[in-house]
Amino acid sequence: MATTRGFTGRRIGTESARRLPPGQYLTHDFPVLSKGPAPTIDLAHWSFTISHGPRPLARWSWDELQALPRSRWAGDIHCVTQWSKFDTEWQGVWIDDLLAAAGLTPPTGFALALSYDDYDTNVPVPDLIGGRAMVATHFDGAPLTPEHGGPARLLVPHLYLWKSAKWLRGLRFTERDEAGFWELRGYHMYGDPWRQQRYSDDP
Amino acid sequence: MSAPPDTLAPTAWQEATLVRIDPVTAHMRAFGFDAPRMAPHRAGQHVDVRLTAPDGYQAQRSYSITSAPGTGLQLLIDRIDDGEVSPFFHDVAAVGDTIELRGPLGGHFVWQPADGGPLLLVGGGSGLAPLVAMARAWATAPEVPVLMLASARTWADVPWADELAGLEARHARRLRLVAAITRAQPVRTQDIGQRWDASRIGAELQRWGMLPRHAFVCGANPFVEAVAQALLAAGVPAPAIRTERYGG
Numbered sequence: 001m002a003t004t005r006g007f008t009g010r011r012i013g014t015e016s017a018r019r020l021p022p023g024q025y026l027t028h029d030f031p032v033l034s035k036g037p038a039p040t041i042d043l044a045h046w047s048f049t050i051s052h053g054p055r056p057l058a059r060w061s062w063d064e065l066q067a068l069p070r071s072r073w074a075g076d077i078h079c080v081t082q083w084s085k086f087d088t089e090w091q092g093v094w095i096d097d098l099l100a101a102a103g104l105t106p107p108t109g110f111a112l113a114l115s116y117d118d119y120d121t122n123v124p125v126p127d128l129i130g131g132r133a134m135v136a137t138h139f140d141g142a143p144l145t146p147e148h149g150g151p152a153r154l155l156v157p158h159l160y161l162w163k164s165a166k167w168l169r170g171l172r173f174t175e176r177d178e179a180g181f182w183e184l185r186g187y188h189m190y191g192d193p194w195r196q197q198r199y200s201d202d203p
Numbered sequence: 204m205s206a207p208p209d210t211l212a213p214t215a216w217q218e219a220t221l222v223r224i225d226p227v228t229a230h231m232r233a234f235g236f237d238a239p240r241m242a243p244h245r246a247g248q249h250v251d252v253r254l255t256a257p258d259g260y261q262a263q264r265s266y267s268i269t270s271a272p273g274t275g276l277q278l279l280i281d282r283i284d285d286g287e288v289s290p291f292f293h294d295v296a297a298v299g300d301t302i303e304l305r306g307p308l309g310g311h312f313v314w315q316p317a318d319g320g321p322l323l324l325v326g327g328g329s330g331l332a333p334l335v336a337m338a339r340a341w342a343t344a345p346e347v348p349v350l351m352l353a354s355a356r357t358w359a360d361v362p363w364a365d366e367l368a369g370l371e372a373r374h375a376r377r378l379r380l381v382a383a384i385t386r387a388q389p390v391r392t393q394d395i396g397q398r399w400d401a402s403r404i405g406a407e408l409q410r411w412g413m414l415p416r417h418a419f420v421c422g423a424n425p426f427v428e429a430v431a432q433a434l435l436a437a438g439v440p441a442p443a444i445r446t447e448r449y450g451g
Contacts, residue, residue, distance in 0.1 A: 002218060002303060004254040006295040009262050010287040023253075023263040025287065035311055036444045037431030082263055117441065147428055185310035186213070199214040199308065 019076055020084055021193035027083040035181065038146040039116045039167050046151055048135060049170040050102065058102035062151065065135070068093045068101055073134060073157065078193040080160040090155050092136035095128045095171070108173040112180055113154045113165035121165050121180035122189065123156055125173070132158060135168060160191040160198070211240045213306050216253060219276070221300045227279060227362045228355075231329060232293060233269065236276045241306060244268050246340035247313040247333045247419065247447075250278065250306030254288060264288045267332035267421075267447075268307060269362075271339035272315070279362055281329035312447045314417060315340060320347025323408075323415035323439075325399070325430050327354040330422030330449055331362050337419065341378070342370055349378040350411045354399055354426065356386035381407055399426075401433035408437050415439060421447040 011017070012026055020026060043062045050058045060068075072091050078084045099106065106125045114120050127133060136155040137144055144150030149166030156163045162182050183189055188197040196202060211217050223235030241250075246268075253263045270277035282293045296302070314322065314337045322341065324334040331353055341349055355361045361382055368391075371380045382394040383403070389396045395403060408414065418439055420430045427448045434444055 002255060002301060003257050004291075004302065005300050007254040007256050007262075007291055009254070009256045009260045011260070023261065025262065025264075034446060034448070036446050037435055037441055038428060039441070081265060147424065182311075186308070201212055201214050 016086070019086060021078055022196050023198075024078055024082055024084040024193065027085055029083075029085075034117075034166060035119060036117060040146070041116055041151055041167060043151060046169075048098075048152065048168065050098065050104065050173075051170060052107045052173045053175070057104055057107075058098070060098070065093060065137070065152070069097050070137075071097070071134060073136075073155065075157055077157050077161055077164075080162055080187065080191070080198050084193075088157075089140050090134065090136045090157075091138035091141075092134040092152070092155060094131060095133045095135070096131060098135065099129070106173060108175055110174045110177045112172045112174055112178055113163075113168060114170040114172055115165045116167040116169050119165055119167070119181050121163050122174075122178055122183060123154075123159070123163050124177065124190070127156055127159065128171075132156065136164075158192075160188075160193050162187065163191050209240055210242045211305075213242060213308055216303050216305045217241065218301050219304050221296055221298055221302055223277075224296070224298060228360050230360075231279055231281045231362055234278045234280060234292060234296070235270075236278070236302065236304070238276045238304065241276060241304075244270075244272055244276070244307035245313045245315050246272060246336040248307035248309045248336075249333070250276070250304045251308060252278075252288065253303045253305075254291060255303070262287050265308070267336065269332050269335045269339075271336060271343060274339075279329060279332040279335070312419060312421070312445050314419065316344040316346065318417060320349065320417065321411075321413045321415045322347055322349045323418040323434075324349065324351040325354075325404075325418070325420045325422075325434075326352075327422030327426040328356075328360070329362070330426070330447070331355075333421055333447065334419060335363055335367070338367060338370060338378070342374075345374045345377050347377075348411075348413060350407065350413075350415070351378065351380045352399060352404070352407060352430075353380065353382040354385065354422065355382060356384070358382060358384060358387070358390050358394070379411065399430060399433070401429075401436050404430065404433040405437045408439075415443060418444045419447075420444065422449060424448045 219236040219238035266278040
């Protein structure tokens with residue numbers, strides 16, 4: 001690779017550098033990325049539906065979601081716009097617990113997360129189960145604000161954050177790996193920050 | 204327009220030559236590149252820039268393209284004092300340097316004349332960068348009505364303020380520019396001396412007499428969210444509003 005004349009860079013500690021995926025920089029803010037305005041969602045009308053294609057399999061109201069076991073995940077998150085934030089703390093319901101509550105086994109290997117603003121994004125099922133993804137309702141101990149995806153967003157922290165759909169309303173199992181909103185616009189189908197899978201033809 | 208045969212994929216890194224540096228505002232400079240292998244861009248797209256230190260350490264950032272399609276590659280870089288990449292561009296980079304970049308990237312926050320209008324562009328500070336590219340693209344075929352709402356500390360902090368005002372003067376019945384000047388007295392009679400809020404935005408839309416078919420909002424997050432909610436309140440349908448947000 002070519003060296004940039006006169007560039008030395010600003011180094012962070014070895015421990016931080018080890019936690020930072022390639023091409024990312026560390027921020028202490030919590031930037032926001034979305035395709036349009038944050039929708040206003042009334043909890044009385046909020047629901048979360050798991051479906052197989054067009055067929056609903058299970059549905060929860062906001063109160064029903066609160067009755068499920070609430071879990072905690074803490075760790076680092078990475079956005080494709082190149083910021084990473086360390087030591088974030090989330091609470092919500094593991095996808096495993098939703099599936100168990102409904103007595104469901106994933107019927108296919110792929111899923112689309114669906115949002116109230118008509119956003120969607122694809123995530124393979126193995127990345128949603130086994131304690132790897134949750135329907136998050138709290139950030140840093142407080143209910144999720146609308147700009148960060150509240151009342152509930154998907155959290156798949158081991159993938160770039162656009163996979164963690166904000167304003168979540170459902171999860172649809174699909175027969176094939178179907179591209180979602182950003183994936184149709186040139187972003188990667190999987191989005192592993194450690195492999196820098198930002199754009200569709202990144203390896 | 205077909206791309207030259209040696210054009211690279213937008214995700215492939217390529218070496219570009221820095222050919223121009225122009226002051227734009229007190230904190231922003233425009234950087235012009237010769238990137239012969241880059242495919243043609245659309246207004247609103249960005250490039251990724253990657254800097255490499257002698258030991259292999261790399262830093263990567265995204266910058267909006269400000270040039271109109273077909274007029275080269277120009278980026279606007281705001282100097283973030285505690286930043287890593289923007290101070291390099293402002294303090295170290297010189298004409299003739301080789302810089303690695305890739306693009307054009309982004310397929311959502313994009314407008315081209317064929318998309319039509321009415322077109323509403325709302326930007327704060329360096330968030331005006333992709334909107335300037337759209338205004339310049341519009342000027343090549345100035346057909347649809349455009350309302351551009353800018354926000355900056357002073358008129359001199361609006362990037363390319365004079366060029367935009369010149370576009371407005373040339374196309375007075377097609378393009379209207381209103382600036383919210385937040386830290387000084389507005390110098391032009393149509394500008395306002397306060398931040399954009401729901402009532403001011405509603406009033407400007409009413410004066411314009413139309414609802415936009417396409418609305419693009421770019422800037423710092425609180426600005427973007429406040430403007431987007433104000434547009435919804437003014438009756439602009441959510442699917443018409445596209446946002447791009449900078450920083451935290």
